[in-house]
Amino acid sequence: MPNYGDATYWDNRYSQAKNATFDWLEGWKDIKQVIEENAMDGLLKSNDPKAARQSKKILNLGCGNSVVCEDMYDEGYTQIWNMDISAVCIDHMRLRNQTRRPSMLWEVMDVRDLKYPDEFFDMILDKSTIDALLCGTAAFLNVAVMMKEC
Secondary structure, eight states: OOOTTOHHHHHHHHHHOTTOOOOOSOOHHHHHHHIIIIITSSGGGOSOHHHHHHHOEEEETTOTTOSHHHHHHHTTOOEEEEEESOHHHHHHHHHHHTTTSTTOEEEEOOTTSOOSOTTOOSEEEOSSHHHHHHTSTTHHHHHHHHHHHO
């Protein structure tokens, strides 16, 4: 089994599929209602949902080349920090979105060592980073460290 917790694995994978996208599990349309009703403090009940979406700071852990963040941005969530352990992936995603989604941020970072201030984000999105870490070495320790960082 590949070591999904290793940056080299992901750099190699993303180098081979530069223009491809891949969504693990669910897409934005599948999770939107749950996020807006629960995780975002009843965003759907807001007097000004558009302004509320624009004010929410979201961290997308292990973003990969998923289109979830792009779909969210297109729906008004313009403060999204996307981070991944793969520099190849981040470079590709930054380039792909620089014109159409200019305020979306892209950073190479390890979920076990996040460089953001405490309580900075309104929401942290993880679609499968935990799954990837569980397939690597020291799996349970790495997931515990990730959760502590979050």
